[in-house]
Amino acid sequence: MLQVNYIRQNRDKVIERLAIKNFTQTGLVDEIIALDDERKKVQAAFDNTQARVNSASKEIGQFMRLGQKHEAEALKAEVATLKTNIDPLKTEMTNVEKRLTEKLLLLPNLPSDKVPQGKTPENNIVVREGGVKPTLEEAALPHWELTTKYKLIDFELGTKITGSGFPVYTGKGAKLQRALVQYFLDFNTSAGYVEYLPPFMVNEESAYGTGQLPDKEGQMYYAAADNFYLIPTAEVPVTNVYRDTILKEADLPVKMTAYSPCFRREAGSYGKDVRGLNRLHQFEKVEIIQIVHPDKSDEVLEEMVNHVEKLLKSLDLPYRILLLCGGDMGFTSAITYDFEVYSAAQGRWLEVSSVSNFQDFQTNRLKCRFKDGAGKTQLTHSLNGSSLALPRIVASLLENNQQANGIMLPPALHQYFGAEWIM
Missing domain, CATH: 1.10.287.40 (Serine-tRNA synthetase, tRNA binding domain)
Incomplete structure (x- = not known):
């Protein structure tokens, strides 16, 4: 605010x-x-x-x-x-x-002076690219066919149990999900982030605190009897850990990471761009959050961008980093970098992470403050990033690494998955 x-x-x-x-x-x-x-x-x-x-x-x-x-x-x-x-x-x-x-509450955050003008994703600026796009054989399959072939995900069963956008992971598909979550958390905690396992529902005050309300009210699942909201990301409960809190300057930065399922209604989403894992109503994600001194947030933003970039490099996925234009940014963000990975079988880029600096927009709502050396109370700054969202990572891993005799996983996952191949 x-x-x-x-x-x-x-x-x-x-x-x-x-x-x-x-x-x-x-x-x-x-x-x-x-x-x-x-x-x-x-x-x-x-x-x-x-x-x-x-x-x-x-x-x-x-x-x-x-x-x-x-x-x-x-x-x-x-x-x-x-x-x-x-x-x-x-x-x-x-x-x-x-x-x-x-x-x-109706006013969005002001964009940083670094944010370019523009109304659509086409106006975003590619900051840099990394990795090598694989060349696949003509018979290469998109991930929704690979998951059926190797019995990793049952989309129809999810539709039966709940509805479209709620896949059921089975066998090695479920194991791959678990391996990725554990790898991402270990990667983050080794960089100094403290792991949290938060509630997956929040009260109204928490949703207002991080800016989901009133902006995204129609996009969140709502439990009316208790006035609780299912979280769209772990950012919401984890950032609220420090709602109505006055920290000491020496406590900063606060670095947190958390796994959670994410629930998003995504009303009106349909068509070829939402097939398979491309857009879901429930998915898994690991998040990183920092609460920092206001003089440090620009520096920390670059640190977090570099952290996510290293994580993507470790998965041997081709990626690119984009600086979002004003019209493509979120309500609460002052500046956002998106990460996309290349999906070779689909021939398109898929967003897998957003890293944002909210400056004092969230912390003003949250009343998250600190006392400086002179005893003056100031607002902290908050930042967060996906590290990483699983569905499109899985889609790209499966599509880009498919071979005639199976799917070859990157070395970073061998220990976590317990095998080098999905066969």
Whole structure:
């Protein structure tokens, strides 16, 4: 959530940066400033009334000690009148603050100055590429046929049990999932990330804290009886570990990693681009999260990008890194790098990770702060990245490594999977 003081002091810049994200409801900026003016006016009236009650109460005591009962009674009548005004002012202040917060929640994060203009993925900038695209034989199969051939995933059974987008992993397919999760977690913890196993449902406050609400309300599965949301990513519960927390400067950076299933409604998704593992309603992912000193977040973003890049290199997958344009960025992000791997059988790039710096957008919502060396309380910055999302990694591993006699796994997975081949 953007800070009101920043919006007031930088109105024109805020509107200009919102335009980079193709956010058109810029009238909200002036509405927020007007509501903040109203809030200040009500606050001043409340403070003045309360101050007069306090000072008159002291004067009453003085008059009583001096035996000046008439003056004391007159002040008591004034205090009684003032007190009748306090509760309505409190109610008015609460209402104005609620309206102000509701408007603030509708504003996305401002994009960094590094973010390029653009409206669609075609305007994203390829930062660099790595790995070698394999050359497959003409008879090469897409992953949805490979998973059937080697009895790794049963898509039809998932549809029977739940619905489309909920695959059932079987035999070596389930084992490969488990191997990848363990490998990713070990890779992250060896880099200093502390592992968490969070709840897979969160309350409304947690969903607001990381910015899923109100922006993505229709994309999350909702358990109405308990007012819980199934998580779209481990970022949500893990970042909320530090909601309403004041850290010491020496505690920073906080580095966390977590595995979780992810649940996303993805309403309206259909067609050839969502076949097989390309787009699911439930999938597994390992996440990395950092909470850092605001002066360090740009540096940490590069560190996290390099970390994910090393992980992809270890899987021997061809990849590319893209800097997202304003129109392709998420609501909460100030800057995002996407990672894509090349799917040889499909002849297309598949997104497998996003690494984002949210700056103080999430931490302002979360009230995640730290005390600096001078004892001043400041907002931290938060960052997160996929490390990695499994479905499209699996799709690329299967397609790119298929041979006539089986699927050859990269050496990094041999220990975890317990074999070099899927046959």
